[in-house]
Amino acid sequence: MKLELRGITKRFPGVVANDRIDLVIEPGKVHGLLGENGAGKSTLMNILYGLYGADEGQILIDDQPVELRDPGDAIAAGIGMVHQHFMLVPVFTVAENILLGAEPLDRFRRFDRNEARRLVTELIERYDLPLDPDALVEDLPVGLQQRVEILKALYRDAKLLILDEPTAVLTPQQADGLFASIRGFTEQGRSVVFISHKLREHRAIADSVSILRRGKNVGTLDPRTTDEQEMANLMVGRPVSLVIDRPQPTVGEVVLDVRGLTVTDPTGVRVVDGLDLQVRRGEILAIAGVEGNGQTPLVRALTGLQGITSGSVSVEGRDVTELTRKEILRGGVGHIPEDRGAEGLVADFTVAENLVLNLWDAVPFAKGRSIQFAEVQAHAERVVEAYDVRTPGTTTPAGSLSGGNQQKLVVAREIDREIDLLVASQPTRGVDVGSIEYIHEQLVVKRDAGTAVLIVSSELDEVLALGDRVAVMFRGKLVGPFPSPVSKEAVGLMMAGVDPAEALQRGDT
Amino acid sequence: MSEHEPEAPRDDGVERPPPGPLKSSVEQERAAAEIAAAAEREAETKTLDLGAGLSDRLIVAITGTSLRVTVLALVLAFAIGGVFLALSEEAVREALGYFTSRPSDTFVLAWEQIRASYAALVGGALGSPRALTETLVLAGPLILTGLAVAVPLRAGLLNIGGEGQVIAGGLVGGWVGFSVTGLPLVLHLPLALLCGMLAGAAVGWVPGVLKARTGAHEVISTIMLNNIFVAITFWVLTTTAFQVPGRADPISQSILPSARLPRYIEGLRGDIGILLALLIAAGIFWLMERSTRGFELNAVGSNASAARAAGMDPSNSTIFALTTAGALAGVAGCLIILGIDGRISPGFSSGIGFDGITVALLGRGGIGGSVAAGLLLGGLKAGGRSMQGATQTSLDLVVVIQALIIIFIAAPKLVQAIFRVKVTDDRTTQISKGWGA
Structure with missing residues (x-):
């Protein structure tokens, strides 16, 4: 199927999200879409999937103009979409999820389980995407849930598949598997729109890449003949540094000392399993790992958001396992939570209020029981300036800032006070390249000021770029740490559970 | 752990990258755009997540209502209350019986009833020291x-x-x-x-x-x-x-x-x-x-x-x-x-x-x-009593008006539609559409 977008324009109050975008997606090709957050990628795809109407412009399928008023129209036209956040019913089986909305019925108009299983098994075999049709979706790892989403689109015979940030939840090896599947689709003549902000992936899979910047298509190019620096510059609109300038660390005494830490989830599973780690003053320990291998409970246990089952955690020689979250934070620990929307910010609160969220009742922001608004205000003005948080004002609700600036706000709040230990969880998730660069610089600055820094990230590039030592978390245990540099391949293999000795060896060759 | 003054987010003497001057004109333009976009979003009204429960919805209905909707809801409630007032009057209902031959009777009588009742209401709330x-x-x-x-x-x-x-x-x-x-x-x-x-x-x-x-x-x-x-x-x-x-x-x-x-x-x-x-x-x-x-x-x-x-x-x-x-x-x-x-x-x-x-x-x-x-x-409660005395309107009408106010405030879209004020972009409900809707 050939798809053409002509002059697509979409305006939201005050913003032009898509500005006369032209795009041609050839049959049997993978077309990459690259752009920072807010560049208009999602809006464009939502228009294509019938979720928004375009204000101007035309969509043509096989040179015929079409109107896509809702996702039903899009599906009928052969467009399938795999959203970044999966749209699955967790308590339904794989087969039920795939067939939802188009269920086979038996004579009594009841859901026909046997027929459903047969249809799904056939589908799985045809596309060689192994899955158990009877497994409950909530029990599947995210990589397989994504497979369910893809099968859902294929069952509806999608000739054009839109994949929105599909690799965000995968290991490099799983991503390779996904790329193999994508090549399978294109061989059958299907087209794929591949959305990602990772340059490397576009080079690996896309036949052509369109770069969006502030709602405009600033260029369509061949990723195999264009180097990454050039793509990055086009995407951001100015030269960016892809490599972090990171001087050698001056390492001091141990700040964070974790011994035999075990955390169990409510069902009794040991999600963190007898883990040891030390982080010293002036160094960054970066932990890689596919999400769901215990990183989240580890960080929550270290920072007092979750109780531990056994083991010890001490910061500067003081046992913190019995302390409250507040005592830990006030005692010199900074924490950048993995999900700024859920835990980092109060979206309704102003920028100024969010900047004192963790010090709301401390001098000088409070005197007795009264908030000192003048102090809060002055503090906000200084921090916004110092950390380049782009906001109309300090009284703007934090929720209206862009993702990158919200994250800068959280980072600024956590590092703009004297701390011994900084725990940063996914510090640049969903953040544009410009802000990533800035946040990385700030983390290194904090390290050089003598803070012990622990970074947990599922972005392999980030781990390798920032870590003075690198470790991998796999099934609740820590593999490593290894002194930097470690090859990306080796870390990728360890993330997939390969024995470290073998991984290091294979990664080198 | 060293005993820091936890409260002091102070300058720790660390060199930070130069904050103020932006890198280039492109960068400046970009910063300006980000700020403008944030300002726009600020103007948007509160929206709800899909999973929000009943009480969340009520909370948003209450705290997310704009002053304009509140005032319009009051106006609407009193207007509809007026219709009930008119209909509660025997003479108005009689006039309605021959509405087609002399419609003016109905309107004159209804207007008189509404005017007298609301005058009594306001008088009973504010008209005297009592x-x-x-x-x-x-x-x-x-x-x-x-x-x-x-x-x-x-x-x-x-x-x-x-x-x-x-x-x-x-x-x-x-x-x-x-x-x-x-x-x-x-x-x-x-x-x-x-x-x-x-x-x-x-x-x-x-x-x-x-x-x-x-x-x-x-x-x-x-x-x-x-x-x-x-x-x-x-x-x-x-x-x-x-x-x-x-x-x-x-x-x-x-x-x-x-x-x-x-x-x-x-x-x-x-x-x-x-x-x-x-x-x-x-x-x-x-x-x-x-x-x-x-x-x-x-x-x-x-x-x-x-x-x-x-x-x-x-x-x-x-x-x-x-x-x-x-x-x-x-x-x-x-x-x-x-x-x-x-x-x-x-x-x-x-x-x-x-x-x-x-x-x-x-x-x-x-x-x-x-x-x-x-x-x-x-004031409504006090005025309602004197309205009952003056025009024999039931005190329950005040309760009706109160209920109408709540309904209109809880349904801001209805008020917006009636007064043709701008309806905000309804993006949250859009996203709820999934496969094969």
Whole structure:
């Protein structure tokens, strides 16, 4: 199927999200879409999937103009979409999820389980995407849930598949598997729109890449003949540094000392399993790992958001396992939570209020029981300036800032006070390249000021770029740490559970 | 761990990358665009997540309503109330019978009825010293029960239990008011008020603890507590501790003069209850808008996980907010018993705890807004009585208008559609469309 977008324009109050975008997606090709957050990628795809109407412009399928008023129209036209956040019913089986909305019925108009299983098994075999049709979706790892989403689109015979940030939840090896599947689709003549902000992936899979910047298509190019620096510059609109300038660390005494830490989830599973780690003053320990291998409970246990089952955690020689979250934070620990929307910010609160969220009742922001608004205000003005948080004002609700600036706000709040230990969880998730660069610089600055820094990230590039030592978390245990540099391949293999000795060896060759 | 002054986010002497001057003109343009986009989003109204529950929706309905919608809802409610007023008049209905031959009769009569009724309503609320004192004396408890809804609302809780808390406050405050003897006014009245407040607070504390410790939804537990306290009123009023000796009817002894709220004009019901309510409202304003505790409550109400991650204690906030609400409603109960009524009778609360929801809704969850809305509703109640006297319109019409106000405020889209004001982009519902819709 050939798809053409002509002059697509979409305006939201005050913003032009898509500005006369032209795009041609050839049959049997993978077309990459690259752009920072807010560049208009999602809006464009939502228009294509019938979720928004375009204000101007035309969509043509096989040179015929079409109107896509809702996702039903899009599906009928052969467009399938795999959203970044999966749209699955967790308590339904794989087969039920795939067939939802188009269920086979038996004579009594009841859901026909046997027929459903047969249809799904056939589908799985045809596309060689192994899955158990009877497994409950909530029990599947995210990589397989994504497979369910893809099968859902294929069952509806999608000739054009839109994949929105599909690799965000995968290991490099799983991503390779996904790329193999994508090549399978294109061989059958299907087209794929591949959305990602990772340059490397576009080079690996896309036949052509369109770069969006502030709602405009600033260029369509061949990723195999264009180097990454050039793509990055086009995407951001100015030269960016892809490599972090990171001087050698001056390492001091141990700040964070974790011994035999075990955390169990409510069902009794040991999600963190007898883990040891030390982080010293002036160094960054970066932990890689596919999400769901215990990183989240580890960080929550270290920072007092979750109780531990056994083991010890001490910061500067003081046992913190019995302390409250507040005592830990006030005692010199900074924490950048993995999900700024859920835990980092109060979206309704102003920028100024969010900047004192963790010090709301401390001098000088409070005197007795009264908030000192003048102090809060002055503090906000200084921090916004110092950390380049782009906001109309300090009284703007934090929720209206862009993702990158919200994250800068959280980072600024956590590092703009004297701390011994900084725990940063996914510090640049969903953040544009410009802000990533800035946040990385700030983390290194904090390290050089003598803070012990622990970074947990599922972005392999980030781990390798920032870590003075690198470790991998796999099934609740820590593999490593290894002194930097470690090859990306080796870390990728360890993330997939390969024995470290073998991984290091294979990664080198 | 080294003992830092935790409070001081100070300059630690670290060199930061130059903040101010931006890197290039492209960068400047970009920064300007980001700022403009943020400013736009700021202007958008509050939206809901898909998973939001019923009480979340109500909370947003209350706190997310714009002032314009509130005013338009009032206008609409009075307009539709006017239609009911006209139809309630016999002469108008007769004129309707020959509407086709002489339509002007219907309109003239209807207009006259509406004008006279609303004139009586306004006159009864504001037209004379008596009217004014009536409005104020009725507004006092309404302001307090409104705050008893607004305060928990800010902490993300919906307090439906105002009624039970009012009753508890009234019963205990009243009992202290007639059974404790020999104290002067300056001791007796504050003592009665304090006991009533504590009783209300205790009734608010229960659902707070249940929610914080066991997760029991406060809407359910507060409704059930209302039922319990309505039943308790009937029972205690038949006990010798409350009844007038030698009488069998369920009415308590009279409150001693030393525990009555002093009246400021001889012969009128206006008492210092309204001053007390305004003073308390000022205190609550400080609490919610200026204090560290209020900061915490607001943070927990907006995003409990983020509040917890910042070191706050959401459980504690829940208990505090509902206990405070109970205390406010308890005082409201005292204002009725120690002020207006002078003795306890069954049903003395007369739904004032529920009226608090209207007040908070009308006041959009704000403290000042609740005071204004309490005064408005007090005026409606006072005016409604004189309207009934002047034009034989049923007092229930005031209840109808109140209900209409709530409906229109809870359905902002309806109001927007009727007045053709701009409807905001409905993006959240769009996303809910999934496969093969």
